[in-house]
Amino acid sequence: MSPLRRLASQTALYGVSSILGRFLNYLLVPLLTYSFDPAEYGVVAEFYAYLSFLAVISTLGLETGYFRFRAGGEWPPTIVYGTVLTCLILVNGLGFLAFVFWQEPLAVLLRHPEHPEYILWFAGILLFDAIGALGFARLRAEERAIRFAAIKLIEIGANIALTILFIGIARAAHLADPGSVLGSLWDPGVGIGYVFIANLAASLLKLLLLSPQLVDGLGGFDLLLLRRLIGYSLPMVIIGLAGIINETLDRAALKYLLPYDDATNMAQLGIYSACYKLSILMSLFIQAFRYAGEPFFFNYAKQQDARAIYALILNGFVIASVFLFLLVTLYLDLFQYFVGADYRSGLDVVPVLLFANLLLGIYVNLSIWYKLTDRTLMGAGVSLIGAWITIGALLWWVPQYGYWGAAWAHLVCYASMVILSYLLGRRYYPVPYNLKRVLGYIGLGIGLYLLSRWLVSEGWPALGIGTACLAVFGALAGWEIRRLLKVA
Template sequence: MSALKKLASQTATYGLSSIVGRLLNYLLVPVYVRTLSVYDNGVMTNVYAYVTFLLILFTYGLETGFFRFANKPELDDKRVYSTALTTIVGSSILFSLVMVAFSGPVAAWIDYPRHPEYVIYFAAILGLDAISSIPFVWLRYQNKALKFVSGKLLSIGVNIFFVLFFLVLCPYLLKNDPENFLLNLYNPGIGVGYVFISNLVASVVTLLFLYKELYFGIGGMDKKILKSMMIYSIPLMFAGLAGTVNESFSRIILQKELPFSPTENTIQLGIFGNVFKLAIFMQLAIQTFRMASEPFFFSMYKQVDARMVYARVMNYFVIICCLIFLTVTLYLDIIKHILKPVYFEGLVVVPILLLAYLFLGIYQNLSIWFKLADKTRFGLYFTIFGALITIILNYALIPVYGYTGSAIATLICYVSMAVVCYLVGQKYYSVPYNLKRITAYLFFTLALYVAGDFIRLFIFNPVTAPWFFSMTFLIGIFIIVVFIAEKRNLRIKNVASQNY
């Protein structure tokens, strides 16, 4: 239990910046949908989808690679850090310069030939963020939670400040005080470009915040360590790329495969992109867990009861994700008002996406086996398998079902990856997961969701007191049933251990 308490503590600590930060960023969604057109929201969604791919290339798996090699007793962790940081700095500068040199052709390739500046902005952002990623990993490794959280929140705060400045304050001043000196910094023709500029400023400030970690680590490199780290990390990079196909490919292909005009396709992408953000709570749970669990799993894998702990962690993780799924889906008629009514047509995909992310979290939990067993090539195999499913199903379903087809493809992909990862993992690194209990929780959650949907459609009108109490009652049923089941399970295990 002490190990689980340690994981819970790390999750709370490192998850704080993730949860608070993502929620603060989420507050910008109403700003975007009210200050930018649906088309511009589509542009933003599309550009950030490409950026997600590129950030994997810029960091090429060295974050996880650092944790693996820094925890090896025969290696100097400072030497490992210096090697990783120096390598990332050099490659990031090179990659960014290449992007700037070819900004025109790249802008045309992503369908924005009139805006090569978008490519230049993100060449700088990607380089800066890749360099910052290694000092942040070092802070996690050193358990310097305060500085880690401060750096993440600083970046988010700066980004929010400049988004509000350019998209809210400046248009207001232009309308009501056109002589204000602040308008010297503003050009209304830039539009959605100010979202990218705000991101760039935040990336610069973040790198400056980490100057001590940069100064401490830059310059030294051990070629032997680098070679070993690259052999370990490159498969993770390809796995990350394939995984990003599962995450972002739909937002790229939608613009090209939807059977409408280019403008309407971008509008549909804008709707899907903002509705997609309603799955943020499940994304937060997964991201927070991953950040805390990775160093935790590596640090205790030599313990005698490690595999039992991993199994219990999975159990509690699924419970939390099921609770998030129910909370968001049952209260969706309230949550949806974050968006403008023009986006409501896309709400049908929210339960599908939440369930898809739940299975992504299960997969990431299962994936610890190939990281601990130094068989990271399996991560590549699984994500390529998932990427193929994503690509095939997106091409097959989008022309027929639009973005709903894309959401279905995402769900099928993550379910398939989780199943295959479990089956293969039990052969190489068996963990006694309680499949019956996990499956029971999943089906019980879906049954409660269906009951809530039935109540909303046929019994009580949404956003009324009877409806609200009914939804809350369903969530309460889930909590009570899980509490009873888990308490009974712990009691049985305690009795068994005493008899033993």
């Protein structure tokens, strides 16, 4: 099988769990946005933004370090795995105890003094997910995508089922008869917190399913390797934190930066976060590509045609991303029904967020230069520049333009990182990217989107115009993908 086809098939398998599973999870958005007001839903967005930051710290960048040293051949894969696993268990075990001890002061600091249990629940999710991440990394390295997908889908299915049980079924039963068996499962004082309880239970189930990979890795440890791993991986923490700043700081900071009272700020956060969910297809595709692409780039780096293949991969990635951009933007009149009516005032930011995520995916492709050349500190520098741009833009634009400022901050940040990473890559790891084709795909997608907006404003039917524009791009994209597969 050609390398491009192999990567595509691996991405598709990971996409089954990431895209299909998360899309099913995404179907919870109507349940939550129809069940809770924007201020309550804003609590979910806020805490998951915090969790994103902590998840980067909790894994210490060791997933990428595991791929790097496993492929390097200096240590046996079992020793590399055991060393990383031991480190993660010790660090995250101590972190969990710290959160348990400080849960009440942290709840006060985050302006949720009445719910210190949120801190405890999220500490458990963080612990289970950090250790489980390495189990998933091992499955990716061994190209066991089917088992990876199965466990992911089970975890997501459990999360969905429990959320529906608590919020959809038990809540209704409690309103009808608080003394019933199902009604007793609902505590109005917990409310939106049932989202966190469902996540905690699903994360524990995932860890149990990954136990064969985790137990098998215990015992192997090498102190010299750990030092090398930390030296390589800690810059990845900086990169990860900067990336999370770029991806989620807006949702963590909006309630502090918006110029309204606390209740209105939380409502605006809820609206923005719900509309952000409409860009989920792009985010999930990027995540699936990361799962398949990172081990592929390391494993294929020693091949003579590696750089040419990496260039073709970017072409294929951009084509698929532009197609997803058009799919959502051209049918936004249909996608809007996934959120409650109170949230639809923010729909206009969705195209900006989608395009920003498309640029993030391009950056993921371009970033191989620092991973393959061990210049992770330079990669951290690019990410930090992006983070400072994000912070500056949020501080400047959000007080003036509300959540629109947050959306444009994403776009400007990722555009800057793409340019910087491309220029540095040309110097340290030149890849013959075909800029004319890449920019052509993007320009065609934007042109079709703007054309559809103009025609709809002139009275043409939105559904018909959207379908025609998507069909035009789909036909051209299909021809180009077939050409790429023949070349590879």
